[in-house]
Amino acid sequence: MNIHTHTFLSVFFGICLFVLITGTLSAQQIPNSSHINETKSFWNPAATAPGTDMITDGFFRMQWLGFEGAPFSGMASFQYPLLNLNMSAGVILHYDNTGPVSKVGGKFNYAYKIKEFFGRYDQLSLGISANLQMYSFDPSNTKFNDAGDVALAGSRTSNFFPAAGLGIYYLSSTRVYRENAFYFGLATNQMFTTDVLVNDVDQERINHRHLNAGGKIYNFDMMFEPSITANMVKPSVLDVLYSLKMEMRNAFWAGLGYASSGIMAAQGGIILDKFGSRFGNLRIGVLANYGLLNNLSNLGPGAELYVGYNFDMD
Numbered sequence: 001m002n003i004h005t006h007t008f009l010s011v012f013f014g015i016c017l018f019v020l021i022t023g024t025l026s027a028q029q030i031p032n033s034s035h036i037n038e039t040k041s042f043w044n045p046a047a048t049a050p051g052t053d054m055i056t057d058g059f060f061r062m063q064w065l066g067f068e069g070a071p072f073s074g075m076a077s078f079q080y081p082l083l084n085l086n087m088s089a090g091v092i093l094h095y096d097n098t099g100p101v102s103k104v105g106g107k108f109n110y111a112y113k114i115k116e117f118f119g120r121y122d123q124l125s126l127g128i129s130a131n132l133q134m135y136s137f138d139p140s141n142t143k144f145n146d147a148g149d150v151a152l153a154g155s156r157t158s159n160f161f162p163a164a165g166l167g168i169y170y171l172s173s174t175r176v177y178r179e180n181a182f183y184f185g186l187a188t189n190q191m192f193t194t195d196v197l198v199n200d201v202d203q204e205r206i207n208h209r210h211l212n213a214g215g216k217i218y219n220f221d222m223m224f225e226p227s228i229t230a231n232m233v234k235p236s237v238l239d240v241l242y243s244l245k246m247e248m249r250n251a252f253w254a255g256l257g258y259a260s261s262g263i264m265a266a267q268g269g270i271i272l273d274k275f276g277s278r279f280g281n282l283r284i285g286v287l288a289n290y291g292l293l294n295n296l297s298n299l300g301p302g303a304e305l306y307v308g309y310n311f312d313m314d
Contacts, residue, residue: 046127
């Protein structure tokens with residue numbers, strides 16, 4: 001075992017132990033990030049185009065299939081690395097709907113990359129995001145237990161609100177399929193935001209924190225990627241995702257995941273190399289999840305779809 005693998009395993013299992021201890025305080029699921037790690041730039045602006053690839057991708061998720069008013073979300077992004085300036089930028093269009101509440105908006109990500117921060121091939125990125133979102137509330141076709149709530153009085157209403165976020169992302173090696181590497185990211189979203197009024201009632205925008213850590217262990221043309229992700233809204237609200245993915249270079253990937261809320265997930269995808277160009281590849285993947293606990297299994301399964309096109313600019 002080389003020094004990079006030993007360092008990664010020490011850091012990874014240390015983070016796992018910390019999250020397991022703090023995760024026992026959680027009693028509520030926070031639907032947030034995905035076991036599909038390619039989507040991490042949506043939650044952490046510092047992870048925007050971390051390498052030399054220009055990325056165009058889309059992600060769609062449906063939860064609790066067959067349940068009326070179930071959450072549905074989607075996003076499409078474009079990420080571009082400014083190689084000569086050690087920067088990257090990205091634009092994300094996103095949509096989310098849960099029952100009477102829907103949100104649609106656009107986000108701009110910017111990341112500055114500091115190369116050779118600790119070693120010859122590592123990289124530390126600092127990111128910032130600016131988000132403009134329209135929040136809509138339509139109770140007309142929804143039944144509520146508390147029908148006299150003042151927030152439900154009136155008809156459909158909507159309002160725009162801006163928000164900002166910050167993030168850091170560290171990658172121990174940018175040499176893909178050449179040496180083992182580990183990564184670590186920490187971000188906070190909705191740091192600065194405005195009030196959202198629904199029938200004169202303020203819908204508080206809560207700060208969301210996102211932690212992601214993992215590694216890439218290579219064996220010739222095969223890669224294993226264990227990772228852990230924590231979504232935190234308050235110190236007492238925490239959802240933890242554990243993932244393990246195996247990828248065959250320029251061919252396919254498959255993986256399993258588990259969330260602390262009691263949800264099991266399985267994913268798989270294909271990689272079409274030299275798609276459209278000798279420098280491009282197309283990635284298409286799907287994920288299915290199912291709640292193991294009784295209160296979640298009654299809601300039905302969920303599904304996710306990821307499509308991404310990567311073009312190497314170097």
